Amino acid sequence: MRRIVLPAEPLRDGPTALRPWRDGDIPSLVTACRDPEIAHWTLAPERYEESDARAYMLQRMDATHAGVAAPFAIVAARDDRVLLGSVSLLRLDWTHLRGEVGYWLAREARGQGHATRAVSLICAWGARELGLERIVLLVATGNAPSQRVAERCGFDREALLRSYMRGREGRHDMICFGWPARA
Numbered sequence: 001m002r003r004i005v006l007p008a009e010p011l012r013d014g015p016t017a018l019r020p021w022r023d024g025d026i027p028s029l030v031t032a033c034r035d036p037e038i039a040h041w042t043l044a045p046e047r048y049e050e051s052d053a054r055a056y057m058l059q060r061m062d063a064t065h066a067g068v069a070a071p072f073a074i075v076a077a078r079d080d081r082v083l084l085g086s087v088s089l090l091r092l093d094w095t096h097l098r099g100e101v102g103y104w105l106a107r108e109a110r111g112q113g114h115a116t117r118a119v120s121l122i123c124a125w126g127a128r129e130l131g132l133e134r135i136v137l138l139v140a141t142g143n144a145p146s147q148r149v150a151e152r153c154g155f156d157r158e159a160l161l162r163s164y165m166r167g168r169e170g171r172h173d174m175i176c177f178g179w180p181a182r183a
């Protein structure tokens, strides 16, 4: 296991910044996660309540202390109180120096490149600071916007994982994207 220390200074790219979660994010987290798109693709609870947001924060904090996750809030670079979304490195495996990236954006933050910049920032940080040599990104075959994020970030489309994840209306086939891309 490795000790994960999230950066004291936000990671930035233009209008997008990543910083550790704070208790003050809870009201914005609740509002953002009430979007049905997020519940559909991520299995977040459908009627998202403050208790869900608190449980999410605690679970992510535990995972960070256990060395298996590095969770960041995506915020506006001009004002880091404005929550735009979430991006995390998950399922960190120190034997194989690999992990998975997961993310979502609040509805009003979409269509501006925040997810693309956030995923690129966290992957570069994970490689540089955590020594990760391999990151995967799993996207449902029906989730075209998320597949475009993976492609814009330079992930390779590598494999189709049949019936890999549970969704609300049945199981999803997933595409496994890999980074860095093969030369």
Ligand SMILES: CC(C)(COP(=O)(O)OP(=O)(O)OC[C@H]1O[C@@H](n2cnc3c(N)ncnc32)[C@H](O)[C@@H]1OP(=O)(O)O)[C@@H](O)C(=O)NCCC(=O)NCCS
Pocket: 037, 038, 041, 042, 103, 104, 105, 106, 109, 110, 111, 112, 113, 114, 115, 116, 117, 138, 139, 140, 143, 145, 146, 148, 149, 152
């Ligand atoms: C997946 C999700 C994060 C993608 O959001 P997004 O806004 O499409 O992604 P980005 O923030 O990278 O923005 C890209 C879009 O903004 C446009 N854009 C505008 N300025 C841009 C810039 N400077 N850089 C990149 N894209 C830009 C792009 O053209 C693109 O639109 P397009 O896909 O129609 O071409 C969002 O749909 C979401 O939160 N969905 C619900 C949860 C979810 O599915 N999570 C992922 C599970 S795998």
